[in-house]
Amino acid sequence: MSLTNDLKSLAQNSAKKHPENVQQIMKNGIQVLKDADIVSQALKTGNAIPEITLPNAANKNISIQELLLDKKVILSFYRGGWCPYCNLELKALQQALPDFEENGATLVAISPETPDNSLTTSEKNNLSFEVLSDVNNKIAEKFNLTFTLPQDLVEIYKGFNIDLEKSNGNTEQQLPISATYIINQDGTILYDHIKEDYKQRADPEELINILKNR
Structure with a gap:
């Protein structure tokens, strides 16, 4: 199955586990980002990326x-190793790593x-590509990707034993x-995929098709 289908399955199974009020708070968190139009402000295809130097694992x-x-x-x-959708994505990227490299690309998360x-995230998912640590979201901010979680969503995450601090x-x-x-290689963005909904990756x-045709 494709990552897209795997993510849909995970989302469907997750919805069955959580009561309606919890699901609504998580949906509201996504809607807040859409209302803020954060995607329109992010760096996109054609933009130059900033200088990026970050520590690896x-x-x-x-x-x-x-x-x-x-x-x-x-x-x-990605959001973090506590996020099941991120872990699913990272594993799928790892599986595709030989194809990325064969088509002239290095993978970095x-x-x-x-x-x-x-x-811990790298070891848990058996990742062989670089996983970099952007503490305080300094680089993510330069891409205009950052947001602050609503307090009710923070409390939901705490109930899931997710400690972002x-x-x-x-x-x-x-x-x-x-x-x-x-x-x-000139530092400009060739392709972007940016979604407010964390269940979409x-x-x-x-990615392989883009690399093959560019």
């Missing part, structure tokens, strides 16, 4: 601009989690919306 600084000297870069912003928590090493309750980019098959 081993606390080694990785420069996207240096990676671009050799290949295009697929850049995936970015989340606001601390390096220690990024390492521990995961992200701050008290901001900020996350990036889910976004995937293909970056040309770029399918690896689409």
Whole structure:
């Protein structure tokens, strides 16, 4: 099955587990982002990316601009290892990694989690690509992807034993919306997939097709 279908199945199963009021709060959180028109403000195809140097899971600084000297870069912003939709996406990206590399691209994932928590995510999902730690969402902010969680959604997450303060090493309750980019070697964005709904992600098959045709 494709990642898109797997995500739909996960969403359907998740909806069955949660009472209506919880589902409504999560839906409202997505609607707030849509009402704020956050996607229209994000960097998109044709824009140049900022300088990006972030620590990986081993606390080694990785420069996207240096990676671009050799290949295009697929850049995936995800919310964190606590998010089941993110983990599903990361596993699908890992499976597609040989195809990405065969078609001239390096894969890099970015989340606001601390390096220690990024390492946990990387090990849990057996990831062999770079997982970078964007503490305080400094890079995500430059892409205009960040938002602050509504307080009622923060409380729902706490009920799920999701501690964003521990995961992200701050008290901001900020996350990036889910976004995937293909970056040309000149630093401009070749492709973007940006959605307010965290249940929607770029399918690896689409990314491979873009790489093959560009």
